[in-house]
Amino acid sequence: MNRTPEEERIATIMAQRTGTDPADWFLTYKARHGMLVACEEIRAGLGEGSAVTQLLTCCTAVDPIIAAGLTPVYAEVSRCAASICPEKLRLPADARVVMLQHTYGIIDERDSALLVRIAHEAGACVIEDCAHGLARMACDAGGRPVADISVHSFGVEKMLHTQFGGAIWVNPASPFSAVTARIRERLATLPVAGAHLTSLTRTFVFWNRVYNHLPLACARALRRGLTAVGLFEPAVSDDERRGKVSREPMRPSAEMCSRVIDAFSELDGDMRLRTEATAAYAEALADVPGVELFSSACADPAQPLLKFPILVRDRATADRITEQACVAGYYTSTWYRPYLGPGVLDEAAYRVPADKSGIPSCMRIVETVATLPTDQGAEAARAVADIVRSVVSS
Ligand SMILES: Cc1ncc(COP(=O)(O)O)c(C=O)c1O
Numbered sequence: 604m605n606r607t608p609e610e611e612r613i614a615t616i617m618a619q620r621t622g623t624d625p626a627d628w629f630l631t632y633k634a635r636h637g638m639l640v641a642c643e644e645i646r647a648g649l650g651e652g653s654a655v656t657q658l659l660t661c662c663t664a665v666d667p668i669i670a671a672g673l674t675p676v677y678a679e680v681s682r683c684a685a686s687i688c689p690e691k692l693r694l695p696a697d698a699r700v701v702m703l704q705h706t707y708g709i710i711d712e713r714d715s716a717l718l719v720r721i722a723h724e725a726g727a728c729v730i731e732d733c734a735h736g737l738a739r740m741a742c743d744a745g746g747r748p749v750a751d752i753s754v755h756s757f758g759v760e761k762m763l764h765t766q767f768g769g770a771i772w773v774n775p776a777s778p779f780s781a782v783t784a785r786i787r788e789r790l791a792t793l794p795v796a797g798a799h800l801t802s803l804t805r806t807f808v809f810w811n812r813v814y815n816h817l818p819l820a821c822a823r824a825l826r827r828g829l830t831a832v833g834l835f836e837p838a839v840s841d842d843e844r845r846g847k848v849s850r851e852p853m854r855p856s857a858e859m860c861s862r863v864i865d866a867f868s869e870l871d872g873d874m875r876l877r878t879e880a881t882a883a884y885a886e887a888l889a890d891v892p893g894v895e896l897f898s899s900a901c902a903d904p905a906q907p908l909l910k911f912p913i914l915v916r917d918r919a920t921a922d923r924i925t926e927q928a929c930v931a932g933y934y935t936s937t938w939y940r941p942y943l944g945p946g947v948l949d950e951a952a953y954r955v956p957a958d959k960s961g962i963p964s965c966m967r968i969v970e971t972v973a974t975l976p977t978d979q980g981a982e983a984a985r986a987v988a989d990i991v992r993s994v995v996s997s
Pocket residue numbers: 633634635636660661663664704732734735755756757758759768769
């Protein structure tokens with residue numbers, strides 16, 4: 604395979620962390636580009652049709668579906684894991700893809716295996732979205748990953764503080780072998796991000812700091828201007844809020860890969876903090892009236908969640924919790940309110956149904972979720988849990 608030593612190193616790290624083979628890992632400039640290649644090849648191999656996903660997600664997880672010419676269909680999510688509920692799933696006859704998203708990093712192995720079985724029986728490929736759970740995949744009882752394709756992100760607000768990059772695993776045992784062979788071939792031969800794009804990945808954090816120090820209107824204008832003249836690469840572009848994927852799929856440059864490799868040295872410590880925070884929230888909020896938990900997020904042993912989700916009585920209460928946590932120094936933001944975060948500019952392009960009565964759990968989560976921070980460990984989680992208790996009882 605024609606890849607750089609830096610790509611090889613990341614593939615080896617991902618393989619070691621997941622018990623897989625480095626030859627099955629491929630690097631992309633952003634995870635969405637890997638998803639786009641996968642969706643395009645699935646459509647080419649299996650034909651036109653729909654991709655079943657969820658509204659409780661980022662629009663960049665749906666853009667590849669639309670850009671590949673598949674039709675997004677939004678399924679109900681479970682109240683235990685905030686992921687497509689296999690028991691409630693009614694697949695359309697033309698389903699080609701089912702997205703298995705580990706929302707907030709919650710992995711429910713039983714539901715995942717069931718979802719894969721249902722999808723495969725209907726002739727649909729499963730793309731596992733591990734954007735929130737880096738190097739953690741749903742596995743069967745024998746420890747083998749269950750999805751056909753698994754997508755991992757090194758992007759903005761994810762586990763590594765690298766802002767850019769994605770890693771795609773292609774299952775060598777997938778029953779869709781002709782399709783996965785094409786996906787491997789495409790991913791292996793993508794062009795590499797050039798010098799200009801690499802320079803934008805270098806200045807991303809600097810510009811975000813500048814925006815944060817400006818009044819909102821000035822920050823917006825500067826951001827838009829710099830983006831228009833090609834001097835800033837936004838996390839989500841306006842085109843990406845209209846159902847497109849910005850830029851052609853490509854691989855990361857050696858410099859971007861080096862940043863990812865360096866960042867991996869922090870991952871174990873970070874995961875430990877997040878695991879401890881998850882366990883602390885599960886204990887501190889177990890029996891608090893007015894707070895509902897996600898049972899798979901409270902599983903024992905605890906998982907290193909990217910955010911700890913709770914449901915409260917209404918949106919205002921959820922927003923108050925988020926505000927007060929931020930004021931107390933525990934920064935967080937709500938994922939995913941609005942749905943298809945950060946909110947789309949053209950709902951028709953996304954085929955968002957006007958009638959959402961068929962997905963009540965999903966909409967209840969969108970409306971009343973607060974996603975608590977896990978990056979500061981158990982003590983911080985207990986302090987945030989105190990804020991939650993005080994807000995819900997006031
Ligand atoms: C659930 C989910 N899937 C996929 C992506 C896309 O990842 P990337 O930014 O690396 O393209 C995101 C990004 O926010 C995400 O939140």
